[in-house]
Amino acid sequence: xxxxxxxxxxxxxxxxxxxxTSSYKYNGREFSILLCDDPSRPGYDEKNDVVxxxxxxxxDVSAHDGANVxxxxxxxxxxxxxxxxxxxxxLPLLREIAPSLPIAEAPPPEPKLxxxxxxxxxxxxxxxxxxxxxxxxxxxxxxxxxxxxxxxIPDKDKPMTPEEMKGIEADLDTIPKFEAxxxxxxxxxxxxxxAFGASIRGEEYVCKIISNFFRDPVIAELPTLLKIRKANLxxxxxxxxxxxxxxxxxxxxx
Amino acid sequence: MxxxxxxxxxxxxTYKKGVIGxxxxxxxxxxxxxxxxxxxxxxxxxxxxxxxxxxxxxxxxAELHKxxxxxxxxxxxxxxxxxxxxxxxxxxxxxxxxxxxxxxNQESREGDLLALARIRxxxxxxx
Numbered sequence: 497x498x499x500x501x502x503x504x505x506x507x508x509x510x511x512x513x514x515x516x517t518s519s520y521k522y523n524g525r526e527f528s529i530l531l532c533d534d535p536s537r538p539g540y541d542e543k544n545d546v547v548x549x550x551x552x553x554x555x556d557v558s559a560h561d562g563a564n565v566x567x568x569x570x571x572x573x574x575x576x577x578x579x580x581x582x583x584x585x586x587l588p589l590l591r592e593i594a595p596s597l598p599i600a601e602a603p604p605p606e607p608k609l610x611x612x613x614x615x616x617x618x619x620x621x622x623x624x625x626x627x628x629x630x631x632x633x634x635x636x637x638x639x640x641x642x643x644x645x646x647x648x649i650p651d652k653d654k655p656m657t658p659e660e661m662k663g664i665e666a667d668l669d670t671i672p673k674f675e676a677x678x679x680x681x682x683x684x685x686x687x688x689x690x691a692f693g694a695s696i697r698g699e700e701y702v703c704k705i706i707s708n709f710f711r712d713p714v715i716a717e718l719p720t721l722l723k724i725r726k727a728n729l730x731x732x733x734x735x736x737x738x739x740x741x742x743x744x745x746x747x748x749x750x
Numbered sequence: 751m752x753x754x755x756x757x758x759x760x761x762x763x764t765y766k767k768g769v770i771g772x773x774x775x776x777x778x779x780x781x782x783x784x785x786x787x788x789x790x791x792x793x794x795x796x797x798x799x800x801x802x803x804x805x806x807x808x809x810x811x812a813e814l815h816k817x818x819x820x821x822x823x824x825x826x827x828x829x830x831x832x833x834x835x836x837x838x839x840x841x842x843x844x845x846x847x848x849x850x851x852x853x854x855n856q857e858s859r860e861g862d863l864l865a866l867a868r869i870r871x872x873x874x875x876x877x
Binding site: 615619655656661668674676679693694696700701702703704705706712713714716717718720721723724727729730732733734735736737738739740741742743744 | 768769770771772773774775776777806809810813814817819820822830832836837838839840841842843844845
């Protein structure tokens with residue numbers, strides 16, 4: 497394969513401070529390599545110092561407020577370097593698996609009304625296939641989890657299941673419902689990817705997304721917010737009111 | 751759409767099988783957060799204001815407890831100060847954050863009350 501077919505896209509730190517992804521394009525397909533400090537996977541090194549080493553260094557060089565140009569330059573340089581180094585490690589596997597993966601036709605991009613788009617565009621981007629792999633260590637050397645690209649990820653951005661909604665259905669009937677395509681994301685709040693500023697039909701809200709990483713706490717919050725709404729608290733008790741839920745109907749097609 | 755209609759025997763989209771998030775009232779927050787006040791990063795804040803915030807947080811938690819609701823992850827980061835200098839509680843997804851709430855008191859009234867005492871103490875002793 498010609499080397500020019502391999503493109504280093506860079507490191508994305510927006511997940512949280514303990515995880516990031518390094519992305520590449522190879523033969524028209526996009527690959528995102530996860531680096532995280534989760535407990536090790538069976539069959540790989542229990543102590544994952546090499547991956548953690550990258551995470552620590554990435555965190556260190558990013559710990560600045562952007563005011564100093566030298567800090568920003570140092571961060572940029574290291575992120576590029578790390579992405580290149582990781583790219584060298586993962587390229588053989590990308591070469592190996594890329595031909596077996598279907599090339600997704602990139603559909604025409606949907607117009608975005610804000611830089612972040614709607615919740616629907618954010619969770620289910622209408623772009624080319626992205627293959628997700630995880631970087632781990634085996635016998636002290638960096639490698640990718642074997643067969644990771646073949647495993648299904650059933651919980652990825654999954655809506656609440658009927659079991660998770662048991663006991664709150666009646667209360668949900670009392671609040672407005674929106675479609676994910678109506679919820680326009682405007683700002684990312686705090687660290688992580690669960691709370692956003694959002695606009696729906698011109699009204700401003702705070703929006704929480706049941707996505708993979710923050711699924712459990714966001715799901716746990718909904719029944720409590722419904723209970724608070726029903727409790728009719730003293731007006732001097734100040735808690736932002738639950739204004740509605742939004743859904744993605746396509747998840748249950750087929 | 752047809753899949754859903756088949757599932758429920760109706761021609762309507764139903765939200766009941768596909769909730770992926772929720773929206774909350776947006777509180778126009780001040781640029782100064784409670785956590786910054788506690789950490790001494792917000793300049794000088796009148797003690798009457800700090801006392802007001804502590805009392806408002808305590809009142810809101812008392813109202814929650816009266817209705818058998820636990821704040822859970824009680825900590826200064828989960829308090830918003832709005833443009834009128836009123837304190838609002840956020841984040842009811844559970845969990846705990848030491849030193850505000852310890853493991854043994856997580857998601858309990860005791861945990862909330864201990865966190866309130868710590869928030870009051872740190873807030874009133876902040877610069």
